[in-house]
Amino acid sequence: MIPANRPVLGKDLDAVRQQFGLLVSDAIWLFGLSITRWTQIVRNNPDEPVKDPTLALLVRFLDQHADMAVIPKFPSAEEMFKLINDVADVDQKRFSVLFGSEASAAYRWLKVGSRQTPAVTRLMHYLQEALVQQPPRKRGQLLESWRNTVAQEASARGVEDIFKTGQWNPKTKAAKAPRAKKAASPKVPKAGTGDAA
Known part of the structure; x- marks a missing residue:
């Protein structure tokens, strides 16, 4: 439970997300945020009070009603x-x-x-x-x-x-590419046959 003696903080959004077992994408939808806004509030300023009072109240309400079905229960x-x-x-x-x-x-x-x-x-x-x-x-x-x-x-x-x-990627019938010839290794002069310095 979010303590009553302090405002809702950025980290509380993530705590509520975990309490409901939501993915970040689901929490973003639930709280009406963009990924950028989520990152600013939850990741960059986790210990700062949430500036939007409506969002803070939504988070507090959900924290107090953890038994609510906030998103559909997806079948297994x-x-x-x-x-x-x-x-x-x-x-x-x-x-x-x-x-x-x-x-x-x-x-x-x-x-x-x-x-x-x-x-x-x-x-x-x-x-x-x-x-x-x-x-x-x-x-x-x-x-x-x-x-x-x-x-x-x-x-x-x-x-x-x-x-x-059972394959969603189409099989392309590409012509068989000719085998590449093995590259010849560069010839290294034998010791003693090179130009003298």
């Missing part, structure tokens, strides 16, 4: 994998592709416990919201529509059959 990769597989059979490779990631990403998310990028977590959240708002019998249509959107985006990027390859 496991939750999304289960939800999608409740709708249709999707293997890990295709699951990764549905979220714009390379085929091996789901293995890292599900087995290794790697974190997803902020864009992936947000996409998972919104797809989850869209799926649960649909009656169960219509969820397959929504998922198929999203699958088509993913395939169209991949095709527009020059990637054909994204769900088969």
Whole structure:
């Protein structure tokens, strides 16, 4: 808790960020700051009072209400994998592709416990919201529509059959470059054969 006998300081913004388990990018959005302003307040002047009284009050309010859901609770990769597989059979490779990631990403998310990028977590959240708002019998249509959107985006990027390859970077069919000849090493004159000084 921020002590009541002092003003809100720059470091308190970071303390509240950590209290809610937010990334810096989420905290910047929550507090309505730019990265430059965040750096000035939190990093450069952590022990200085926050000049904007509204921001100070927002920080104090959030500190006092740590149980609030300040940003959406993003689903875990496991939750999304289960939800999608409740709708249709999707293997890990295709699951990764549905979220714009390379085929091996789901293995890292599900087995290794790697974190997803902020864009992936947000996409998972919104797809989850869209799926649960649909009656169960219509969820397959929504998922198929999203699958088509993913395939169209991949095709527009020059990637054909994204769900088969699992690779978002198009394979370029470059002509094989001829092998470079081994460079001849410079000839060093043998001792005693050079010009005398």
